[in-house]
Amino acid sequence: MTTSNAAIPESLVPVLEQVDATLDASRERMLELLRIPSISTDPEYAGETRRAAEWCARELADIGFDASVRDTAGHPMVLAKNDGPPGAPHLLYYGHYDVQPPDPLDLWHSAPFEPVVMASDHGEKVVARGAVDDKGQLLTFVEAFRAWREVHGTLPARITVLLEGEEESGSPSLDAFLEAHRDELDCDVCLISDSDMWDVDTPAITYMLRGLLYAQIRLHGPSHDLHSGIYGGAVINPITALTRVLAQLHDDDGVVQIPGFYDDVREIGDDERRQWQSLGFDEQGFVAGAGLDRSTGEHGRSVLERTWSRPTCELNGIWGGYIGEGAKTVIPAHASAKVSCRLVADQDPSAVYDGLMRFLEERTPPGCRWEVTPFGMEPAIRVPTESRYLEAARAGLLAAFGKPPVLIGSGGSIPVVGAFQKKLGFDSILVGFGLEDDRMHSPNEKFELKCFERGIRAHVAMLGSFGAMAASS
Numbered sequence: 366m367t368t369s370n371a372a373i374p375e376s377l378v379p380v381l382e383q384v385d386a387t388l389d390a391s392r393e394r395m396l397e398l399l400r401i402p403s404i405s406t407d408p409e410y411a412g413e414t415r416r417a418a419e420w421c422a423r424e425l426a427d428i429g430f431d432a433s434v435r436d437t438a439g440h441p442m443v444l445a446k447n448d449g450p451p452g453a454p455h456l457l458y459y460g461h462y463d464v465q466p467p468d469p470l471d472l473w474h475s476a477p478f479e480p481v482v483m484a485s486d487h488g489e490k491v492v493a494r495g496a497v498d499d500k501g502q503l504l505t506f507v508e509a510f511r512a513w514r515e516v517h518g519t520l521p522a523r524i525t526v527l528l529e530g531e532e533e534s535g536s537p538s539l540d541a542f543l544e545a546h547r548d549e550l551d552c553d554v555c556l557i558s559d560s561d562m563w564d565v566d567t568p569a570i571t572y573m574l575r576g577l578l579y580a581q582i583r584l585h586g587p588s589h590d591l592h593s594g595i596y597g598g599a600v601i602n603p604i605t606a607l608t609r610v611l612a613q614l615h616d617d618d619g620v621v622q623i624p625g626f627y628d629d630v631r632e633i634g635d636d637e638r639r640q641w642q643s644l645g646f647d648e649q650g651f652v653a654g655a656g657l658d659r660s661t662g663e664h665g666r667s668v669l670e671r672t673w674s675r676p677t678c679e680l681n682g683i684w685g686g687y688i689g690e691g692a693k694t695v696i697p698a699h700a701s702a703k704v705s706c707r708l709v710a711d712q713d714p715s716a717v718y719d720g721l722m723r724f725l726e727e728r729t730p731p732g733c734r735w736e737v738t739p740f741g742m743e744p745a746i747r748v749p750t751e752s753r754y755l756e757a758a759r760a761g762l763l764a765a766f767g768k769p770p771v772l773i774g775s776g777g778s779i780p781v782v783g784a785f786q787k788k789l790g791f792d793s794i795l796v797g798f799g800l801e802d803d804r805m806h807s808p809n810e811k812f813e814l815k816c817f818e819r820g821i822r823a824h825v826a827m828l829g830s831f832g833a834m835a836a837s838s
């Protein structure tokens with residue numbers, strides 16, 4: 366670490382030493398979890414997904430938690446509890462053990478579920494699907510609990526752990542589970558490690574996330590696939606018709622054309638804009654990391670503004686007709702696309718959805734019809750930037766990094782944060798240890814071992830600060 370031990374409270378020192386002394390074993394456990402292909406969106410992997418849940422529950426039971434795998438209508442949840450000293454806060458730690466599909470497989474340099482450790486810009490990294498999102502990150506708090514327990518025999522706060530197995534597939538069972546277990550989950554605050562640091566040396570607390578609305582749309586034309594010579598020129602081609610409609614989603618300046626799309630969008634304040642500017646974000650480096658030489662988007666707005674505070678409409682997939690080897694002369698019966706909108710405060714997801722439906726209906730090509738399958742919608746969320754719990758987390762991060770955390774937004778979405786706020790009435794503190802070049806959801810996803818280690822140490826230090834609240838309350 367770059368920090369001097371002087372900034373670290375006495376009681377943490379032996380725990381941090383334990384973290385360092387047992388880091389190899391922590392790393393081995395991470396590799397073990399990464400070997401389980403818990404792809405939640407693909408029913409073929411349901412057994413593996415459950416195996417990952419069982420693995421997590423076993424690890425938590427090993428370090429003294431009352432841990433169980435709880436069935437849902439979909440993939441199971443892992444729920445684990447550990448009592449704390451009287452007066453100490455009740456903390457809920459959330460993570461997800463499911464991962465995105467590894468596709469496209471041919472772009473991986475090693476097998477996605479055979480993790481490899483290799484040299485990186487920051488020392489060493491582990492490459493595997495789920496390394497940063499979220500298996501490696503959820504283990505940062507589990508390993509912190511382990512080290513604390515090994516040194517002190519108990520934990521300094523009452524702790525409940527909730528690990529979800531459907532985060533990457535829209536959390537279909539989450540709301541019902543929260544309803545059914547509201548008493549068990551009732552806590553003072555939730556901690557989530559499923560986001561990014563500012564950079565490898567600078568911790569960050571994410572205080573805003575964009576929402577998400579996702580739909581699959583299909584344009585139906587002819588009743589069946591047609592010979593493009595016999596029918597071509599005389600009937601509509603659904604692929605051509607669909608792409609013409611989709612091309613109208615944005616104007617030439619990238620402004621989304623869905624009716625009412627920007628009506629409820631809240632502009633950020635001058636203070637916020639200044640704070641974001643003061644972060645000194647490297648736009649050129651950011652786009653270079655994506656293999657590009659410039660950013661695009663709404664005029665007159667910085668990259669941080671565009672990704673943290675502006676809504677988008679994106680095409681995530683498009684298909685239709687013949688896409689196999691060679692040529693096939695066909696006019697397909699239908700063409701499809703996956704469309705998603707990132708939402709910001711104060712957009713109402715169902716109003717945006719209605720707007721999207723109107724946009725499509727007003728442009729229905731002659732003789733065609735739309736079929737729309739919604740995949741769920743989540744509003745944008747914000748969490749408080751001031752609270753005694755947040756102060757404790759800040760103090761812990763300062764101790765662990767020798768540097769205070771910066772407050773950041775994020776363009777990504779974590780549905781559970783809004784569900785906790787709305788259904789159970791508590792807030793979350795998002796302290797993540799990913800880096801922007803970790804290739805979340807992409808081939809060759811990785812997690813820096815330095816971030817893993819720093820994440821564990823940070824959770825140890827934050828635990829210490831939360832524990833100290835007992836004495837002061």
Ligand code: BES
Nearest residue numbers: 498532533534535559560561775777778
């Ligand atoms: N961990 C990510 C979200 C994230 C990434 C937050 C980086 C902050 C920084 C999460 O697993 C995720 O991928 N969420 C999905 C939404 C979900 C409903 C599929 C997303 O943002 O696309």
Ligand code: MN
Nearest residue numbers: 461498499559
């Ligand atoms: Mn995640």
Ligand code: MN
Nearest residue numbers: 465498533806
């Ligand atoms: Mn994800």
